Amino acid sequence: MLTTLQNAYQYALENSDRVFTALQQHLLLVAVPLAIGLVVGLPLGWWSARSRLVSTVMLNTFNALRVIPSLAVLFLAVPFLGLSFWSAVLALTLLVMPPILISTDVAFRNISPAIREAATGMGMPPGDILKTVELPLALPVVIAGIKTATVEVIASATLAAFVGAGGLGAFIVLGFAVYDPAILLVGALPVALLALLAEVGLSAVQRAAQPPGVRQPL
Amino acid sequence: MAKLELQNLTKAYSRDIVPVKKLNLAVEDNEFLTLVGPSGCGKSTILRLIAGLDQPTEGRVMIGDRDVSPLPPGDRNIAMVFQSYALYPHMTVRDNVASGLKMRHLPAGDIQKRVQEVSGVLGLDPLLDRKPAKLSGGQRQRVALARALVRNPDVFLLDEPLSNLDALLREQVRADLKQIFEDQKSPIVYVTHDQTEAMTLSTKVAVLSEGHLQQLGHPHDIYKTPANRFVASFIGSPQMNLFPLSRSGNDVALGDFRLPLPGGVQAASVILGIRPEHLRLPQEGDAHIVSGNVFLVENLGMHDLVSLKVQGDPSLTLRALISADASWSKENLKLALPPESIHWFDGETEQRLK
Ligand SMILES: Nc1ncnc2c1ncn2[C@@H]1O[C@H](COP(=O)(O)OP(=O)(O)O)[C@@H](O)[C@H]1O
Numbered sequence: 001m002l003t004t005l006q007n008a009y010q011y012a013l014e015n016s017d018r019v020f021t022a023l024q025q026h027l028l029l030v031a032v033p034l035a036i037g038l039v040v041g042l043p044l045g046w047w048s049a050r051s052r053l054v055s056t057v058m059l060n061t062f063n064a065l066r067v068i069p070s071l072a073v074l075f076l077a078v079p080f081l082g083l084s085f086w087s088a089v090l091a092l093t094l095l096v097m098p099p100i101l102i103s104t105d106v107a108f109r110n111i112s113p114a115i116r117e118a119a120t121g122m123g124m125p126p127g128d129i130l131k132t133v134e135l136p137l138a139l140p141v142v143i144a145g146i147k148t149a150t151v152e153v154i155a156s157a158t159l160a161a162f163v164g165a166g167g168l169g170a171f172i173v174l175g176f177a178v179y180d181p182a183i184l185l186v187g188a189l190p191v192a193l194l195a196l197l198a199e200v201g202l203s204a205v206q207r208a209a210q211p212p213g214v215r216q217p218l
Numbered sequence: 219m220a221k222l223e224l225q226n227l228t229k230a231y232s233r234d235i236v237p238v239k240k241l242n243l244a245v246e247d248n249e250f251l252t253l254v255g256p257s258g259c260g261k262s263t264i265l266r267l268i269a270g271l272d273q274p275t276e277g278r279v280m281i282g283d284r285d286v287s288p289l290p291p292g293d294r295n296i297a298m299v300f301q302s303y304a305l306y307p308h309m310t311v312r313d314n315v316a317s318g319l320k321m322r323h324l325p326a327g328d329i330q331k332r333v334q335e336v337s338g339v340l341g342l343d344p345l346l347d348r349k350p351a352k353l354s355g356g357q358r359q360r361v362a363l364a365r366a367l368v369r370n371p372d373v374f375l376l377d378e379p380l381s382n383l384d385a386l387l388r389e390q391v392r393a394d395l396k397q398i399f400e401d402q403k404s405p406i407v408y409v410t411h412d413q414t415e416a417m418t419l420s421t422k423v424a425v426l427s428e429g430h431l432q433q434l435g436h437p438h439d440i441y442k443t444p445a446n447r448f449v450a451s452f453i454g455s456p457q458m459n460l461f462p463l464s465r466s467g468n469d470v471a472l473g474d475f476r477l478p479l480p481g482g483v484q485a486a487s488v489i490l491g492i493r494p495e496h497l498r499l500p501q502e503g504d505a506h507i508v509s510g511n512v513f514l515v516e517n518l519g520m521h522d523l524v525s526l527k528v529q530g531d532p533s534l535t536l537r538a539l540i541s542a543d544a545s546w547s548k549e550n551l552k553l554a555l556p557p558e559s560i561h562w563f564d565g566e567t568e569q570r571l572k
């Protein structure tokens with residue numbers, strides 16, 4: 001085991017530029033789907049919290065999509081987008097959407113209507129209500145969803161190697177192909193580390209956003 | 219400062235649910251109007267219509283001489299206190315109170331000054347930096363009140379603000395409320411199902427039942443001359459004795475006892491009402507006396523609440539408040555009905571007979 005680790009370290013040093021490129025690709029494969037997921041998912045989640053119809057359609061659609069494994073989505077995208085970065089991005093975007101969407105929906109839905117009504121009754125304009133009342137109350141739960149999405153996408157971005165989109169998964173694929181656990185580790189270890197970092201970091205953000213004395217479900 | 223007027227106000231949620239029916243009401247400056255009625259009679263709906271949280275199906279809400287019905291809540295300059303308080307849980311007491319002013323874009327200094335004033339009046343100074351979760355029910359209630367007071371609104375709306383407090387605290391906060399609002403010029407509309415609150419706080423009481431205004435008047439007038447059977451039974455504690463009776467000639471029979479109807483009454487059947495506190499042990503010269511066997515005595519401290527079955531008709535139960543010092547026998551207790559304290563209502567329409 002120890003020698004495997006040493007070998008992995010050795011391999012990483014010798015191929016440091018390839019490792020570095022793969023890490024960059026991996027981070028891009030995390031950042032782009034996450035960014036799209038946030039830009040689309042946050043407003044959609046907010047909307048679906050206010051409308052029963054939107055919420056039914058949206059949550060059912062994404063829950064259905066969730067059933068399809070990421071790997072399958074990945075390969076389904078290939079005929080349209082080719083063996084490319086964008087195929088991977090499409091698959092990973094579909095992956096991050098449900099946690100972001102659902103947590104945003106839940107976060108806004110759980111705000112007591114009495115509080116929203118108090119603000120309205122006191123003459124607060126809708127924009128101010130969103131900014132000063134709803135957002136701060138929804139934030140901790142929304143961040144929890146973003147955390148789930150981030151950790152999932154970091155792990156799943158390894159699959160991008162199967163469609164030739166690179167990332168740290170490339171080492172894992174290679175490691176399997178040549179039966180060398182050291183190479184496999186060069187891919188797997190940084191992925192695990194990244195996921196752990198995201199989990200710890202975003203948990204801290206989530207706690208900071210949680211106002212003391214306010215309990216939110218989830 | 220402005221007068222609040224409801225004109226022909228109607229709200230229908232569906233064809234069968236019409237909690238407010240053609241309501242006409244006016245509340246002037248310096249007036250404290252209480253809407254009182256049983257749960258579900260449409261009180262909260264009326265407040266929501268005034269605040270603009272709901273749109274009326276028909277009719278108008280006027281503040282001053284302005285029809286505010288088409289305006290959003292933000293343009294009505296109203297302050298509201300809710301039964302659940304609905305404080306913002308993520309804000310300190312200070313920010314909760316200041317939130318009522320933020321949208322006016324006042325200089326920060328002015329806002330702070332106003333918050334200080336109000337928090338001084340309500341004794342919130344030591345709590346200003348706490349979050350609502352760290353406050354007791356009574357304290358939260360005061361913060362909700364402060365958030366409304368700080369606005370200097372054209373109209374105050376309060377929806378059962380005391381009902382989440384325990385009995386002891388409720389009495390104390392009720393007295394505080396009365397003092398605080400005595401200094402306010404703007405019209406106040408206060409909703410409660412508790413008639414004691416209605417009687418003690420208001421300059422004017424509107425009794426509601428099933429969306430209809432039953433009576434509007436000074437608390438004393440409502441107590442003294444209830445407009446119909448519903449008001450008679452709803453206002454006053456213990457409840458008024460009410461007996462539906464059929465007439466024979468110019469008399470009615472209450473068990474074995476005959477009581478003359480007041481002159482000019484045409485109704486074929488009537489309802490006789492008398493408050494427990496107006497029945498008394500007979501004295502020299504009392505004309506109308508009934509008697510019966512006492513089957514229940516409830517000690518209320520200063521008084522005993524005595525229930526007896528009227529002689530001649532055991533289905534008639536009469537309840538009387540008798541001074542705890544008085545001596546009387548349980549067997550065949552005699553009680554006088556002072557004629558000026560008897561209320562007569564039409565047996566059909568249940569309206570007061572004059
Ligand atoms: N949004 C709504 N949709 C349908 N019915 C409602 C709605 N709000 C209130 N109601 C009904 O209107 C009636 C009056 O309610 P409310 O004004 O809250 O009564 P109160 O405050 O006097 O207890 C009740 O029967 C209630 O069920």
Ligand SMILES: [Mg+2]
Pocket residue numbers: 261262263377
């Ligand atoms: Mg109510």
